[in-house]
Amino acid sequence: MSARDRILNKLKAAPRQDKAVPDVAAWYATHRTPEDNAGKVQRFRQCIELAHAEVHAVTPADWLSTLREVLRSKGLDKILVSEETTHGCALLDEFPRQGVDCQVYDMAIEAWKTEMFNATPASLTAARAAIAETGTLILWPDAAEPRLMSLVPPVHIVLLDANRIYNTFYEAMHSEGWKDGLPTNALLVSGPSKTADIQQTLAYGAHGPKELVVLLLTEDAQ
Amino acid sequence: MSQHTLHFKPAEGFRARSKAVVDNPFLRQSFRGAMDFLMSKRAAQFPDAGELASLRTLGESIRQYNLAKLPTLLEQLEANLTRNGIQVHWAETPEEANAIILGICQRIGAELMVKGKSMVSEEIELNHAAEAAGVAALESDMGEYIVQLADEKPSHIIMPAIHKTKEEIARLFADKVEGVDYTDNVDALIQIGRNVLRQKFLEADIGLSGVNFAVAETGTLCLVENEGNGRMCTTAPPVHIAITGIEKIVEKLEHVPPLLSLLTRSATGQNISTYFNMISSPRKPGEKDGPAEVHLVLLDNGRSQAYADEQLRKTLQCIRCGACMNHCPVYTRIGGHAYGTTYPGPIGKIISPHMLGLEATSSMATASSLCGACGEVCPVKIPIPELLMRLREEAFTAPHANPSMLGQGAGYSWLMTSVWKGWATVYRSPSLYAVATWLGSRLAWLMPAKQGAWTTVRVPLKPAPKRLRDMLRDRG
Numbered sequence: 001m002s003a004r005d006r007i008l009n010k011l012k013a014a015p016r017q018d019k020a021v022p023d024v025a026a027w028y029a030t031h032r033t034p035e036d037n038a039g040k041v042q043r044f045r046q047c048i049e050l051a052h053a054e055v056h057a058v059t060p061a062d063w064l065s066t067l068r069e070v071l072r073s074k075g076l077d078k079i080l081v082s083e084e085t086t087h088g089c090a091l092l093d094e095f096p097r098q099g100v101d102c103q104v105y106d107m108a109i110e111a112w113k114t115e116m117f118n119a120t121p122a123s124l125t126a127a128r129a130a131i132a133e134t135g136t137l138i139l140w141p142d143a144a145e146p147r148l149m150s151l152v153p154p155v156h157i158v159l160l161d162a163n164r165i166y167n168t169f170y171e172a173m174h175s176e177g178w179k180d181g182l183p184t185n186a187l188l189v190s191g192p193s194k195t196a197d198i199q200q201t202l203a204y205g206a207h208g209p210k211e212l213v214v215l216l217l218t219e220d221a222q
Numbered sequence: 223m224s225q226h227t228l229h230f231k232p233a234e235g236f237r238a239r240s241k242a243v244v245d246n247p248f249l250r251q252s253f254r255g256a257m258d259f260l261m262s263k264r265a266a267q268f269p270d271a272g273e274l275a276s277l278r279t280l281g282e283s284i285r286q287y288n289l290a291k292l293p294t295l296l297e298q299l300e301a302n303l304t305r306n307g308i309q310v311h312w313a314e315t316p317e318e319a320n321a322i323i324l325g326i327c328q329r330i331g332a333e334l335m336v337k338g339k340s341m342v343s344e345e346i347e348l349n350h351a352a353e354a355a356g357v358a359a360l361e362s363d364m365g366e367y368i369v370q371l372a373d374e375k376p377s378h379i380i381m382p383a384i385h386k387t388k389e390e391i392a393r394l395f396a397d398k399v400e401g402v403d404y405t406d407n408v409d410a411l412i413q414i415g416r417n418v419l420r421q422k423f424l425e426a427d428i429g430l431s432g433v434n435f436a437v438a439e440t441g442t443l444c445l446v447e448n449e450g451n452g453r454m455c456t457t458a459p460p461v462h463i464a465i466t467g468i469e470k471i472v473e474k475l476e477h478v479p480p481l482l483s484l485l486t487r488s489a490t491g492q493n494i495s496t497y498f499n500m501i502s503s504p505r506k507p508g509e510k511d512g513p514a515e516v517h518l519v520l521l522d523n524g525r526s527q528a529y530a531d532e533q534l535r536k537t538l539q540c541i542r543c544g545a546c547m548n549h550c551p552v553y554t555r556i557g558g559h560a561y562g563t564t565y566p567g568p569i570g571k572i573i574s575p576h577m578l579g580l581e582a583t584s585s586m587a588t589a590s591s592l593c594g595a596c597g598e599v600c601p602v603k604i605p606i607p608e609l610l611m612r613l614r615e616e617a618f619t620a621p622h623a624n625p626s627m628l629g630q631g632a633g634y635s636w637l638m639t640s641v642w643k644g645w646a647t648v649y650r651s652p653s654l655y656a657v658a659t660w661l662g663s664r665l666a667w668l669m670p671a672k673q674g675a676w677t678t679v680r681v682p683l684k685p686a687p688k689r690l691r692d693m694l695r696d697r698g
Contacts, residue, residue, distance in 0.1 A: 003522075004312035007468065010526040011293040017532065019290040022283040024476045031273060047493070109511035113458075117424045134494035143508040147457045151450060169479040169494075179475045182440050184506055185457070188498035193450035195412060196490070197365035197381060199388045200259050203412040206364060207419060208450025208497070 028170045040132040040165040047135025051191030052204055053212040063215050064094055070213055080123040084144035087159050122155040129164040139187040147185050156209035162218040232562030233585045239560040253557050256384045260548040263491025281484045282603040284477045285539035295438040295471045302441030306503040308516045316346035319521050323463055324355045332427035338452040339363040340432030341379050342465045345564045362419050362451040371398045377558030380489045380544040385557055429455030433466035438473050445499040453499055462513040468520050469538040484601035488543040524576035531626045537572050539602045546596035568596035572609045580629030584617035659689045
């Protein structure tokens with residue numbers, strides 16, 4: 001008999017218990033009044049800034065110039081982008097002319113892993129959505145914007161549509177029907193990488209990005 | 223190879239290890255400070271007592287509902303993970319789990335494994351097994367990296383190096399990390415760790431991680447972390463192996479948000495961790511990164527024994543937040559290493575007997591004041607004091623046929639049982655009690671001046687020359 005069968009047999013031989021189905025929806029319906037869009041934007045911003053992220057309100061007209069300014073302020077002249085996204089293409093059109101080296105993720109990681117780890121100072125990806133209650137970005141890496149883009153570069157810049165902010169994690173997964181189709185790796189990101197493992201002293205930049213920059217895209221800058 | 227014992231015998235030397243910490247004012251101060259810090263951080267996360275109460279009730283009901291369906295959910299999880307391309311393995315014992323993991327290492331010729339934080343991998347002593355098989359297993363969580371460098375075990379399930387000061391870590395890095403000078407600047411120390419480990423993430427053949435929640439309906443492995451090393455281990459190397467106890471399953475994705483909220487707020491007082499990682503498959507065609515192979519090892523190691531008993535099953539509700547340790551007056555005074563088990567503190571006392579048997583752990587259940595703090599703070603309402611009482615009964619009553627626990631009766635002593643029986647008889651009978659106290663008050667002079675451990679720090683016990691009832695009678 002295999003270990004699998006032995007384990008399952010032991011569990012199946014145990015006394016059966018009838019337990020009520022937990023009503024998660026009811027709990028979330030009562031625990032906090034949903035906020036309007038402005039309230040969600042404010043709460044999201046407050047929470048993620050508390051977690052040490054840098055947030056810039058931008059509009060479709062000025063987000064590129066704001067991003068350019070962010071890079072300049074950090075002394076960066078190289079950024080990893082996707083050539084398969086609209087925002088990535090916008091950078092590829094503009095930034096090289098302004099002296100910023102736009103690197104693209106156009107081949108499997110095995111072909112350039114060392115370069116990714118050692119010579120990729122920043123990246124730009126989009127967030128699928130966000131969560132106001134905890135100041136959390138929802139990332140949905142795919143073939144266009146692979147997983148390591150949001151992890152390896154020391155500065156990670158995220159473009160977030162301010163209309164895509166949910167009140168809670170539960171609301172996000174429920175509204176978007178995640179149970180019917182999750183990607184290879186879905187992620188919640190709530191600030192730059194950090195640790196308090198040395199004498200409970202908080203330090204940023206443990207293994208992932210040292211800095212997280214959010215470009216919060218609205219029709220009008222707030 | 224590390225000098226640590228491979229097979230835990232926590233009862234051996236428990237008192238000596240505890241005394242060593244109690245006698246060390248620096249360690250006591252360190253634990254006291256750390257626990258005070260964690261307790262206040264948690265309290266700040268739950269300002270609304272009503273919300274906390276209802277969320278704990280929800281958390282408890284989610285865990286109990288899912289445990290009630292455990293065998294079905296394990297089969298559903300296996301089917302959905304397999305459909306997603308994740309390979310599922312089952313292990314009854316630590317040895318089987320190590321053989322599975324090292325078998326994968328050998329098949330791909332792996333030389334370096336980077337590990338995210340996984341208490342189950344500590345439970346199976348994977349690092350030792352890997353070392354013996356010629357595979358370097360490197361811890362990448364900063365706290366775990368520090369304790370591995372120091373050739374120690376974690377002393378806390380959430381903050382493994384909580385017993386170390388920054389000066390000790392600074393000396394450790396200067397001694398053990400090539401090219402590093404002494405610095406006790408925490409940011410600089412973290413950067414040293416980051417630089418060493420980044421190179422290892424780049425080179426590693428295998429990444430190993432734990433699992434916080436495995437979602438049956440979607441076939442998804444969820445990981446909670448702050449540092450990004452968990453993401454590195456599960457994304458950068460060509461093969462990812464996850465390992466988990468069989469109890470960490472939830473049926474539905476919607477069960478995750480309340481448990482995640484309870485976990486991060488109870489553990490470190492964060493409203494959410496920096497990263498919450500949901501992995502549902504290996505790299506798909508067209509994707510440019512992520513491991514080509516993902517494996518999950520499901521470990522029993524005594525959990526099915528706890529499951530077989532309706533009361534002990536509640537042990538498996540645990541979501542490994544560590545709040546019970548942070549609030550435990552015993553843990554705060556003796557620290558995690560004194561227990562000699564993978565899981566220290568109150569949760570360790572109730573889960574370790576299932577993993578190691580009561581022969582090795584019978585003294586654990588008695589090392590509690592039963593103050594109830596652990597049960598009060600448990601985010602999923604595990605009745606830890608009640609389970610400790612049950613374990614005391616299992617450990618110290620006479621061995622009987624068909625015991626529900628391995629090592630039942632291991633702490634049984636005919637003499638101790640007789641003394642307690644005699645005590646109960648006297649205290650149940652008013653006349654016997656009167657005789658006993660009369661004799662006691664007259665024979666007080668016979669009490670020895672040295673009464674074992676009691677008199678090492680206290681004055682000798684001696685019955686009063688006059689009983690209370692005599693004094694009351696004298697007063698009329």
